[in-house]
Amino acid sequence: MIEIKNLHKGFNGEAVLKGIDARFEQGKTNMIIGASGSGKSVFLKNMLGLFEPDEGEIIYSGESLLDMDIDRKSDLRKEMGMLFQHSALFDSMTVEENIMFPLRMFSRMKLAERRERANEILERVNLVNLNKKMPSEISGGQQKRVALGRAIANNPQYLFCDEPNSGLDPKTATVIDQLIQEITHERNITTVIISHDMNSVMEIGETIVFLKDGLIAWEGSNKEIFKTDNEAVTDFVYSSDLFKKVRIAQNEGF
Structure with a gap:
C-alpha cells in the first residue's frame, strides 16, 4: 500500500500539487486520471522519488520515503516496476x-x-x-x-504504469488492461496507473483518483464514476460522444 499525505509540489513559485491525500491499495489497480496539466505526471514522479515534495509524506507500507536513507531508497527502487508510456x-x-x-x-x-x-x-x-x-x-x-x-x-511490490495504452488500438489496449489487472491480482502488487483513457477506467479502475488543478476533485471506483454528480468529473468523463451516450442509456434505464 502507498499512502500520500498533504503532498505539495511547485516549480518557480507556481504550485502544481496543492495538498493531496490519497491511498493506493495493495492487490488493486489504482488509477490516477485527469486532464492535461492537472498534475498527474508530477504526482507520479514524486511517488517514484524523482521529485522531492515541498511538503507532505509518501509512505510505502508504513515507511516514509522522505525518511529513508540512500541505501533504503535504493532497496525500495528494486521493489518497483515501471511500465513507460512508449514502452x-x-x-x-x-x-x-x-x-x-x-x-x-x-x-x-x-x-x-x-x-x-x-x-x-x-x-x-x-x-x-x-x-x-x-x-x-x-x-x-x-x-x-x-x-x-x-x-x-x-x-516488484509496486508497479507504476504511465499511460500504458498510449498509441494502441482499442482491442490491444483492452488486452494490456486485462493483463495488468490479472498480474496485479495474481502477485498482490500495489499498481498505480496514470491514464486519460476512459475505456481503461471502465475496464480496470478498481480505485480512481481524479485530479483537477493539483487537487483531488473526486475518488471512487469504476462502478461509481458514472453515477457521480461531481461536475468536474462529469465534464471530464463525458467529453466524448461515446460516454455521453453511456450516460443517457444509464439514465433511461438500459
Whole structure:
C-alpha cells in the first residue's frame, strides 16, 4: 500500500500539487486520471522519488520515503516496476535481453537462471518463442507486453504504469488492461496507473483518483464514476460522444 499525505509540489513559485491525500491499495489497480496539466505526471514522479515534495509524506507500507536513507531508497527502487508510456525498450537488445535487463542489474541470478525467468515471464505475457526477436520486429502491442514483462521481472511490490495504452488500438489496449489487472491480482502488487483513457477506467479502475488543478476533485471506483454528480468529473468523463451516450442509456434505464 502507498499512502500520500498533504503532498505539495511547485516549480518557480507556481504550485502544481496543492495538498493531496490519497491511498493506493495493495492487490488493486489504482488509477490516477485527469486532464492535461492537472498534475498527474508530477504526482507520479514524486511517488517514484524523482521529485522531492515541498511538503507532505509518501509512505510505502508504513515507511516514509522522505525518511529513508540512500541505501533504503535504493532497496525500495528494486521493489518497483515501471511500465513507460512508449514502452522504452532497448532497441539494441532482443526481447529476452530486455526482460533480463533488470535481473542483470538488480539480482544475483546466473545467466541460466535469468533466461529461465525470462521464459516464465514471456509465457505469462503470451509472447512465447519471441525471445530472439528485436523490438523493431514485433508489433506495438507486443512491445508493450515485453515492457510489462520487464517491469515485473524482479517480482516488484509496486508497479507504476504511465499511460500504458498510449498509441494502441482499442482491442490491444483492452488486452494490456486485462493483463495488468490479472498480474496485479495474481502477485498482490500495489499498481498505480496514470491514464486519460476512459475505456481503461471502465475496464480496470478498481480505485480512481481524479485530479483537477493539483487537487483531488473526486475518488471512487469504476462502478461509481458514472453515477457521480461531481461536475468536474462529469465534464471530464463525458467529453466524448461515446460516454455521453453511456450516460443517457444509464439514465433511461438500459
